[in-house]
Amino acid sequence: MKRLFDGLALVALVAAIGGCKMTKTCDSTGGMEVAQTEGGKVGVNADDPCFREWLTVESAVAIRTANGFLTAQVELRNVHRDLDDDGREDDFDAQYQILWFDAKGLSVRPDTAAWRRVTWHGGQAVPLSATAPDASAVRYVLRLRH
Numbered sequence: 001m002k003r004l005f006d007g008l009a010l011v012a013l014v015a016a017i018g019g020c021k022m023t024k025t026c027d028s029t030g031g032m033e034v035a036q037t038e039g040g041k042v043g044v045n046a047d048d049p050c051f052r053e054w055l056t057v058e059s060a061v062a063i064r065t066a067n068g069f070l071t072a073q074v075e076l077r078n079v080h081r082d083l084d085d086d087g088r089e090d091d092f093d094a095q096y097q098i099l100w101f102d103a104k105g106l107s108v109r110p111d112t113a114a115w116r117r118v119t120w121h122g123g124q125a126v127p128l129s130a131t132a133p134d135a136s137a138v139r140y141v142l143r144l145r146h
Contacts, residue, residue, distance in 0.1 A: 026048065026049075026050035026146055028048050028049065028050060028146070029048075029146075030046075030047040030048030030051070030145075031046075031047065031048050031051060031094075031143060031144050031145040031146070032044070032045065032046040032047075032048060032051035032052075032055065032143075032144040033045045033046075033141055033142065033143050033144070034057055034060055034074050034076075034141070034142040034144075035139065035140065035141040035142070036060055036061075036062045036072065036139065036140060037062065037138055037139040038062045038063075038064060038070055038138045038139070039062070040062075042057065042060040044057055048146075050092075050146070051094075051144060053079075053080075054078055054079060054080055054090075054092045054120075055076050055077065055078060055079070055092065055120070055144075056076065056077050056079050057074065057075070057076055058075040058076065058077050058125050059073075059074070059075045060072075060073070060074045060075070061073045061074075062139075062140060065131065067135075068135040069131050069132050069134075069135050069137070070100070070131070070132040070135075070137045070138065070140065071129065071130070071131045071132070072098060072129060072130055072131075072132075072140040072142065073127055073128070073129035074127070074128050074129070074142050075125050075126065075127040075128075076120065076125065076126060076128065077120070077123070077124065077125040077126075078090070078091075078092045078120035078121065078122055078123060078124055078125075079123075080092070080122050080123075081122035081123035089121045089122030089123065089124075090122040091119055091120065091121055091122065092119070092120045093117070093118075093119050093146075094117075094118055094119075094120075094144050094145065094146060095115045095116060095117055095118070095144070095145050095146070096115070096116055096118055096128055096142060096143065096144045096145075097113045097114060097115045097116065097142075097143050098113060098128070098130040098140055098141070098142050098143075099113050099140065099141045099143065100113075100132045100133065100134070100137035100139070100140055101137065101138070101139040101140070101141070102134075102136040102137060102138060102139075103136070103138050105139075108132060108133065108134045108136055108137045109133040109134055112133045115145075128142060
């Protein structure tokens with residue numbers, strides 16, 4: 001009986017120290033895209049319900065730097081935060097890449113578009129940014145997947 005009590009006490013201690021946290025996992029294969037042409041409006045397409053429900057675009061900018069390269073910065077926010085559950089923060093994990101296109105719509109050095117991991121904590125906004133690998137880029141597409 002003492003072992004059972006000790007085991008339950010240990011579980012309670014780990015739960016108290018670790019807090020309440022959840023990481024969103026989805027069994028879907030879709031994702032989300034944020035696209036913008038220099039000086040143009042932002043387009044958002046989410047064909048995955050997880051991305052639609054959990055992330056929102058706070059801001060998106062495409063500007064040309066002094067040396068002539070296009071730079072993109074997109075800030076995405078995880079809108080899930082359960083304040084009624086002692087401030088529990090729900091994490092959302094994904095991968096992203098930024099692709100670049102020239103004025104004719106052709107891909108600019110697609111070999112430079114590596115996938116990177118990112119985690120948003122509940123309520124957190126994370127800026128994702130990159131600079132085009134070539135000065136001919138006039139458009140970016142930010143792609144997100146699980």
